[in-house]
């Protein structure tokens with residue numbers, strides 16, 4: 001049952017489909033994807049930009065924020081960026097617009113508000 | 123050194139499995155495959171193989187465990203028949219779609235209902251589009267030879283697909299024949315060590331297997347499988363060439379018998395070809411130019427090669443030991459006929475015959491009747507039925 005990396009029977013051309021999509025902006029064709037639909041790059045969820053399918057966007061008002069970090073605790077996508085114990089912004093590449101952060105942001109602060117993505121289109 | 127022995131088809135296949143010495147065998151007994159599992163488990167119990175033998179509670183589990191073992195990086199095998207294959211169904215597709223080079227002897231038997239334990243090809247024919255390579259064997263010798271070659275075909279980097287080696291239930295599985303088997307060492311050298319490109323137990327190179335692939339990737343994955351199928355005939359022929367050097371027995375995608383100058387010919391799979399050969403010889407003695415084509419590889423279907431081999435024949439009778447019940451002939455009939463459509467100019471007339479369902483005896487008289495039918499069509503240009511049921515009580 002030995003697995004030898006002798007390179008002789010290497011068949012896969014694109015090792016990371018997710019990386020290839022980001023780099024080329026295109027999905028690889030059938031000749032280039034790993035056989036058996038294997039995902040060969042471990043931990044590639046990071047490369048999966050869940051922000052692609054967001055229809056509403058949370059907008060953060062730094063002035064109003066009291067840095068309670070409720071948003072950070074509740075965000076299901078780890079899209080709230082925190083530095084030195086303070087909320088610093090939103091990672092829009094991964095924020096999928098669920099609105100939980102805005103819902104959890106304390107009323108007295110109301111530092112997060114949801115807006116239609118269409119409002120941001122040029 | 124090769125030696126002549128007398129074995130049943132199942133004994134011959136169990137011996138091939140013993141000589142392959144797979145890492146894992148997960149199997150469930152089902153008539154008429156049962157004694158493969160029985161013999162193999164005795165090899166395990168007697169320490170004659172290093173195989174981890176997994177006794178499972180059903181065929182769904184047998185194929186699932188085999189898939190798991192293969193994904194882990196093991197050379198994994200199982201064996202089944204009929205209802206067992208039917209119960210494996212969803213996992214068959216997972217094995218092929220995951221590109222796992224599993225080899226499975228498949229002893230052909232009818233499907234219920236009504237319950238029947240005897241031979242026909244309804245079981246494997248139903249799985250013809252599952253992405254498994256299908257090789258059909260006429261006798262115990264071919265079953266033994268095909269199982270050994272199947273390992274090399276399945277694991278070849280240009281193929282990487284599972285292979286089922288089919289042979290006829292009871293007629294071959296339980297009939298005793300003399301055949302030539304090889305010593306363990308040359309077989310061991312021929313099959314070689316299994317070196318998977320990816321193995322789940324290779325923890326230094328982690329990867330995900332069996333992911334979700336929706337509208338944007340599923341189609342590409344299937345196209346890739348079709349490509350592997352398209353490339354496999356070359357591998358099948360290369361492996362056959364190497365095997366011929368070792369064994370002296372030659373294999374191709376199909377076998378032809380007195381076909382070169384034939385005016386009428388039958389196309390038939392597996393043991394029925396053995397029944398037909400002496401009948402063809404008799405007709406030849408009477409000056410009737412009869413011939414035969416016996417497909418060995420049904421998946422991938424060697425359409426172009428077959429069309430070429432049959433192009434000069436006036437009338438081709440395609441015999442199916444399975445019925446698609448749709449009133450337009452069996453699977454082999456439909457595919458051979460479709461392959462011949464590619465021929466330029468005048469094409470052979472092609473008629474279909476359904477025979478031997480549920481183990482109904484298929485006799486030399488039946489073959490004679492079919493060939494007489496074809497001869498009449500060759501002489502008159504007419505046929506009574508596009509598809510005829512052979513040996514049925516009206």
Ligand code: SF4
Pocket residue numbers: 058074075076077078079080090094095096097098099100101102
């Ligand atoms: S909208 Fe949802 S995903 Fe986006 S930052 Fe807020 S909680 Fe996270």
Ligand code: SF4
Pocket residue numbers: 060064065066067068069070071072087101104105106109110111112
């Ligand atoms: S929940 Fe609201 S107030 Fe609290 S850190 Fe997040 S944005 Fe600031």
